[in-house]
Amino acid sequence: MQGASALPASPIVPTHAFPKAARLTKTDEFSSVFALRPRRRSPHFVLYVRENGLPQARLGIVVGKKFAARAAERNLVKRLVRELFRQRQDQLAGRDVLLRLQAKFPRADFASRSAVRRTCLAELTGLMEVAARPLPPPPAPIPPKDSVAPAAAPPAAPPH
Numbered sequence: 001m002q003g004a005s006a007l008p009a010s011p012i013v014p015t016h017a018f019p020k021a022a023r024l025t026k027t028d029e030f031s032s033v034f035a036l037r038p039r040r041r042s043p044h045f046v047l048y049v050r051e052n053g054l055p056q057a058r059l060g061i062v063v064g065k066k067f068a069a070r071a072a073e074r075n076l077v078k079r080l081v082r083e084l085f086r087q088r089q090d091q092l093a094g095r096d097v098l099l100r101l102q103a104k105f106p107r108a109d110f111a112s113r114s115a116v117r118r119t120c121l122a123e124l125t126g127l128m129e130v131a132a133r134p135l136p137p138p139p140a141p142i143p144p145k146d147s148v149a150p151a152a153a154p155p156a157a158p159p160h
Contacts, residue, residue: 024060033098042123048098057092062100091132
């Protein structure tokens with residue numbers, strides 16, 4: 001066909017995309033981040049951050065049914081987290097960021113989805129700003145103890 005534009009050989013990936021390389025996907029990856037102390041807590045979320053030794057940032061999201069029973073609510077939280085992560089990918093380079101929902105949004109306080117959205121957006125924005133801050137230096141390694149016990153002092157001579 002003449003006049004039809006040819007597609008580029010490789011697709012152009014926007015700088016703020018969310019490719020698979022930018023996700024924590026394996027249980028071991030999640031476990032290694034969960035093993036750390038939380039970096040920050042908010043009323044509904046817990047943030048974990050660690051260096052990953054990679055050029056890009058990776059994101060993990062944990063939103064369980066225990067704290068968000070409705071799928072629409074879980075999906076809303078995950079969409080907001082992914083969007084805020086996309087906007088800050090450059091600032092988060094070289095880190096694994098894991099966000100976990102830790103508390104329910106009670107119906108009495110959050111009657112509408114817009115109320116949940118506003119609260120999530122405010123909390124998650126603050127947590128992403130914390131995640132973008134410089135990480136504290138890793139703790140100094142503990143020197144290994146020698147396997148050979150130090151020589152004991154010779155026993156004292158018994159009194160005569």
